[in-house]
Amino acid sequence: MRIREFTEADWPGVWPIVRDVVRAGETFTYDPRMTAEQAYEIWVESAPGLTVVAVEDDRLLGTAKMGPNRPGPGSHVSTASFMVAADVRGRGVGTALCRYAVDWARRHGYAGMQFNAVAESNERAVALYQRHGFAVVGTVPGAFAHPALGRVGLHVMYHEF
Template sequence: MQIREATAADWPAIWPFFRTIVEAGDTYSYPRDLDEATAREMWMLRAPGHTAVAVDEDGTVLGTAKVSPNHMGGAAHIANGSYMVDPRHAGRGVGRTLGEYSLDWARAAGFRAMQFNAVVETNTRAIALWESLGFEIMTTLPEGFHHPTKGYVGLHIMYRRL
């Protein structure tokens, strides 16, 4: 598996699994009916942000990540990351590889830490992954996320120094 910067040519491969993940409504706080143009604008970042893809030896996009400043001004030294793995390629280490890559990229770009603002507490696979990469749950917003089948569940804020 190779991780590289995403290009506009990658979007047609990203969009189908992006749409599937967002429409499910159980891990992202994006509107479930997010249109493609808005999704592309939100995901395919320009500097100082960075969007990457994980591809296999055939060039198939397996997953994607984006990293950007979490806030502006005096808080711009904290990165934020978001990740999506094509469900057809889950369980192959794509998320871990993207996570490790994004931490290295953020460190090299001068960020001092990374913060995840909204990790749904029922997303236990993601939480276990982020904790294994050194993230801590700093707090949980009770009922901060409306899950489509579990109702109102907590929303974690996770953090790791770089």
């Protein structure tokens, strides 16, 4: 598997991953009815941010976006988001994307990385992030409407570099 910078030609492969993750409604706070155009505007970062794809044998396995968490006085802290195709989850794609994003943020001089809204029910992601140095620094109770579990908390997670 190789991680490389997103190109416009990748969008037809990225969109189904984003669409399926968002429509499942289990992990991201995005509107499940979002269109490809709306998703593109949210997912594809412009400088100083970056969007990448994980590929293997010309197949797109996952994608990540990263950049400053907030503008201005908050721009010294980075953020990132990750999506992996359903049929390759558990094969290390998310781990590779997370490592890439953390390394990218360190190389670009960020003081740390903050995840703003990790559904507490997304136990695999929470565990992955904790293995990579992130800690839950707060939880907003009931802030995420999970389609099967009802309202669950949203974690704010942070990793200081």
